[in-house]
Every structure is written in C-alpha cells, then in structure tokens.
Amino acid sequence: MTTYAMSPADAAWYHMDGPANLAIVTGVLLTKDPLDFDRVRAVYQARLLSFDRFRQRVVEAGFPLATPHWENMAHFDIDQHLHHIALAAPYDQAALRALISDIASTPLDLTQPLWQVYVVDDVEGGSALIMRYHHCIADGTAMMTVIGKLFDTTPGAPLHPHGTTDAAPAGQPAGDGLLAPALDAIERAAHDAMAMASATVNVVTHPQQAINQAKRVLGGAGMLLGELLKTSDPQSPLKGEFGLRKHVAWSRPVAIKDAKAIGAQHGAKVNDVLVAAMTGALRSYLKGRDVDVDHTTLRAMVPVDVRPPERAGELGNEFGLVLLDLAVDSARPAQRLARTKAGMDALKHSPEPIATRVLFDILGRVPKALEDISNELYGSKASLVMTNVAGPRELLYLAGVPIDRMFSWAPHPGKELGMAISILSYRGLATLTVIGDAHLVPDPETITDLFNREFETMRRALKADTAKAPARKRAPRHVPR
Incomplete structure (x- = not known):
C-alpha cells in the first residue's frame, strides 16, 4: 500500500507521546439546542474527510531507520470515529467535566486514523461535541482551516458549500527518502531553516535583508543553546510523577472588548492582559498549595506560529517554541501586566521560534529515543x-445548530510538564482551559475560577480609574439671541 512522507516536524510530534502524557488535542463546542447526530455525521463525512489526514493512519516505515509515514486506511469506516452518547445525571457542567476528563485520559487507537468525535446529548438542554486528534495531524492554527470547512456562517448552508474536495494534499509518496541516512538530518534542517528565514526576502533585490534573516536563524540557534543551559524550573505542585488520568476545567468566558480596554490603559495587547490574568491565577493557586511565590520562578512553554503565508491552508505543524517567564512573584496586577507585556514583546522579536522549529526538523529524523532525551532536557526548563x-x-453553525461556545485543551507531553493552559477566543469572548495530571493538579477548576476572579479584579480597577479621571470641560454652548 502506498505511504506518504510525513514532515519531520509532524513526525517529531507523533513521537512525543509518553507512556502517560499523550500528544493529543481535545476540543469542545457547546450548543443550546440539541444536535442531530445523523446530520452531524453527514457533515463530518462530507467535509472532514476531504482532508486526507483524517482518512490516513500512521505507520513506521523505511530502512535502515523506520520513520512515521501516512498510509491511506483500507476500508475506512467513519463510524469507528463518530460516537453518540448521553451525558450522565445531573446533566450539568460538572458531569460534562467528568466525561471530558475520562475521554482525555484515554489513548487513541494507533491502528486507526488518529481522531475521535463524540456527540453528547442532554447537556443542560443542549448538546456538546468533543473532538480529539493527535497533534501530528495539525497545530492550532491549522485546525482553524478545518473549523472553517466544518462549520457554517448561516444555519441553512448546503452540505457542500465550499466547492473544493481536498484542502490537504496527501504529500509525496515515500521512495528514495526512506534510505536517506539519519546523518543528513542536520544538513537538510539547516537548508530548511535558511529557506524559512528567507521565505519572504528576495536575496537579489534585498541582499541585506536576507543576510539579516540568516543572522537571526544563527542567533536563534545560539539562543536555543542558552535556553537549554538554563536552570530547570524548581519543583512545584505542577511537576512530578505522572499517571494516565487527566482532569480538565474551563473558565467562564471573558469579553475581548474588556481585555482590550484594560490593555489600552497600560499600552498592552489583549494577549498580554489574558496572560497576565492567567499568571495572577497561578500565583494564587501556587500560594494556596504552600509555594513561596515571592521567591520562585515559573516558566511556560509557548508555541509561536511560523507558518509561511503560502502554506496557510495546509495541515501539519509549523510553529516553534519559546520559554516565557511568568511574573508569579509580582504581587500587584499592574506590575504583572507590565512584566507580561515586556516578556511577550521580547518573544515577538526573538529568533528562538525558528530555532526550535529547526530542532523539530532534526528530531523528526532521528530515533524516538534520541528525541525523548532532547524533549526531557528542554521540557525540564518549564512547568x-x-x-x-x-x-x-x-x-x-454545525448541522444547522448555532454554536454557543468553543474551547480546547493543548497537550502537555513529556515527563516534566504536568499541565497545559489554553486560551481560545470565539465570538468576542475568550475561554481559558486547564488540563493536568490528576495527581499533580487534582483541582484545575480552582485555577479557572481564579482566572475569572483575577480578570474581574483588573476590570474593576479599570472602571475605578476611569471614574477617577477628571471629566473634560465642555465648551460653553452658544445660545443665539
């Protein structure tokens, strides 16, 4: 059977599964009206399966080193992937949280295409749809392409509104590349890095820009080495021995317009505000678990999209990673926001994302054992x-039903990262989610509640400052005689 080459970055993510921490993304949408399972099935049959990746399984092939490849699934059956279930009593958010935790704790079947969907009835009078997929299929940005194809902007849209039949190329059939020595990985990765760094620069017409881009790649490699030499994040309730069991939670939605108003007062962006509120929540959470938050460090591993514009509609993984120091040792919200803004601004100009993207290219071409060593080293620097x-x-809309809310959980693979926090915006509202090892983080809902409390504190401070601001004097009205 024909196999198709998997990109090195996707292969790196496929191998990132640990015995307990799986590289699986979980997404949820909620509807106030019930979903019709047969109609949902028809939508996924017609639209999701137009992406080859969702009809392909992963196989290890090649000599002398077997590497992951895509293989079309013989006799593919969508009913192996779509499930219709009902929520247990009392049919509320707590019951849904328990269900998602159970599902998130279950590995995917590696003999099948790596995704599953559950349509859940009786969720507070409406429905939920839970979708899980392995990270090797797509990153968060790429999944926005899938969302754009699955869902409609009007309730009565036809089943085939987009006209195209395949938004994801199958890839190149595997051939001589199977015999390429692993030692070529570094040379090819360096070539890819230079191509990526100069993708938007014409070397002939803008030679200095090309040189500067190349310097950024080389500088990123040096910065990455510096990151690897950093001391590890200290032990905390977020780090330790893992089990397969996961717990999940999600916040109440917060308004993007409120985050924008808070940020405008401090010269910060919406993302700065949301991350600062998250940092305040983590400070309170760690303090409640007897951590000396005034004298500790807490780093987050943050993905940064480096997808070239010409590959905007493709699946796969096109991002690098950076380490962000979270200001948990700052007691005041305004100070946390200022430090968060400074840290986020530095990331925007850092070559580190490209350097780690190149690292994925290298790791995707070496045996899993070597990749595990690198992941453990880099992962130990964050919590x-x-x-x-x-x-x-x-x-x-999905199958004619309006989608009320949408949120997701990123994976936290490896042996050091005990938790992942994700923020997803939809319809002008942002939701923060937490997924963590059930032993290390048994109460993720505490963190999401603290996030809402922290955001409300920042919003009230804005209102108070606005009320204190002196009113502008109005010009006297001219009353004609």
Whole structure:
C-alpha cells in the first residue's frame, strides 16, 4: 500500500507521546439546542474527510531507520470515529467535566486514523461535541482551516458549500527518502531553516535583508543553546510523577472588548492582559498549595506560529517554541501586566521560534529515543504549556445548530510538564482551559475560577480609574439671541 512522507516536524510530534502524557488535542463546542447526530455525521463525512489526514493512519516505515509515514486506511469506516452518547445525571457542567476528563485520559487507537468525535446529548438542554486528534495531524492554527470547512456562517448552508474536495494534499509518496541516512538530518534542517528565514526576502533585490534573516536563524540557534543551559524550573505542585488520568476545567468566558480596554490603559495587547490574568491565577493557586511565590520562578512553554503565508491552508505543524517567564512573584496586577507585556514583546522579536522549529526538523529524523532525551532536557526548563489561539469572530453553525461556545485543551507531553493552559477566543469572548495530571493538579477548576476572579479584579480597577479621571470641560454652548 502506498505511504506518504510525513514532515519531520509532524513526525517529531507523533513521537512525543509518553507512556502517560499523550500528544493529543481535545476540543469542545457547546450548543443550546440539541444536535442531530445523523446530520452531524453527514457533515463530518462530507467535509472532514476531504482532508486526507483524517482518512490516513500512521505507520513506521523505511530502512535502515523506520520513520512515521501516512498510509491511506483500507476500508475506512467513519463510524469507528463518530460516537453518540448521553451525558450522565445531573446533566450539568460538572458531569460534562467528568466525561471530558475520562475521554482525555484515554489513548487513541494507533491502528486507526488518529481522531475521535463524540456527540453528547442532554447537556443542560443542549448538546456538546468533543473532538480529539493527535497533534501530528495539525497545530492550532491549522485546525482553524478545518473549523472553517466544518462549520457554517448561516444555519441553512448546503452540505457542500465550499466547492473544493481536498484542502490537504496527501504529500509525496515515500521512495528514495526512506534510505536517506539519519546523518543528513542536520544538513537538510539547516537548508530548511535558511529557506524559512528567507521565505519572504528576495536575496537579489534585498541582499541585506536576507543576510539579516540568516543572522537571526544563527542567533536563534545560539539562543536555543542558552535556553537549554538554563536552570530547570524548581519543583512545584505542577511537576512530578505522572499517571494516565487527566482532569480538565474551563473558565467562564471573558469579553475581548474588556481585555482590550484594560490593555489600552497600560499600552498592552489583549494577549498580554489574558496572560497576565492567567499568571495572577497561578500565583494564587501556587500560594494556596504552600509555594513561596515571592521567591520562585515559573516558566511556560509557548508555541509561536511560523507558518509561511503560502502554506496557510495546509495541515501539519509549523510553529516553534519559546520559554516565557511568568511574573508569579509580582504581587500587584499592574506590575504583572507590565512584566507580561515586556516578556511577550521580547518573544515577538526573538529568533528562538525558528530555532526550535529547526530542532523539530532534526528530531523528526532521528530515533524516538534520541528525541525523548532532547524533549526531557528542554521540557525540564518549564512547568507548563501555554497556548493562545484566535478563533472565529462570528457565530458559527454545525448541522444547522448555532454554536454557543468553543474551547480546547493543548497537550502537555513529556515527563516534566504536568499541565497545559489554553486560551481560545470565539465570538468576542475568550475561554481559558486547564488540563493536568490528576495527581499533580487534582483541582484545575480552582485555577479557572481564579482566572475569572483575577480578570474581574483588573476590570474593576479599570472602571475605578476611569471614574477617577477628571471629566473634560465642555465648551460653553452658544445660545443665539
């Protein structure tokens, strides 16, 4: 059977599964009206399966080193992936949280395409749809392409509204590349890095820009080495021995317009505000678990999208990683926001994302054992994964039913990262989610509640400062005689 080459970055993510920490993304959407399972099935059959990746399984192939490849699934059956279940009594958010925790704790079947969907009835009078997929299929940005194809902007859209049949190329059939020595990995990765760094620069017409881009790649490699030499994050309740059991939680939605107003007062962006509120929540959570928060460090591993514009509609993984120092040792919200803004601004100009993206290219071409060593070394420098994805801004529909809320959980693979925090926006609202090892973080809902409390504190401070601001004097009205 024909196999298709998997990109080195995707292969790196496929191998990132640990015995307890799985590289699986979980997403949820909630509807106030019930979903019709047969109609949902028809949508996924017609639209999701137009992406080859969702009809392909992963196989290890090649000599002398077997590497992951995509293989079309013979006799593919969508009913192996779509499940119709009902929520247990009392049919509330707590019951849904328990269900998602159970599902998130279960590995995917590696003999099948790596995704599952559950349509859940009786969720507070409506429905939930839970989708899980392995990270080797796509990153968060790429999944926005899938969302754009699955869901509609009007309730009565036809089943085939987009006209195209395949938004994800199958890839190149595997051939001589199977025999390429592993020692070529570094040379090829360096070539890819230079191509990536100069993708938007014409070397002939802008030679200095090309040189500067190349310097950024080389500087990123040096910075990455510096990151690897950093001391590890100290032991905390977020680090330790893992089990397969996961616990999940999600916050109440917060308004993007409020985050924008808070940020405007401090010269900060929406993301700065949301991350600062998350940092305040983690400070309170760790303090409640007897951590000396005034004298500790807490780093988050943050993905940064480096996808070239010409590959905007493709699946796969096109991001690098950076380490962000979270200001948990700052007691005041305004100070935390200022430090968060400074840290986020530094990341925007850092070559580190490209350097780690190159590292993924290298790791995807070496045996899993070597990749595990690198992941453990880099992962020890942080305590959690943090992602922030901008989702759809308008109301979307699934099988004719309006989607009320949408949020997701990123994985936290490896042996050191005991928790992942994700922020996803939809319809002008942002939701923060937490997934963590059930032993290390048995109460993730505490963190999401603290996030809402912290955000409300920042919002009230804005209102108070606005009320104190002196009113502008109005010009006297001219009354004609």
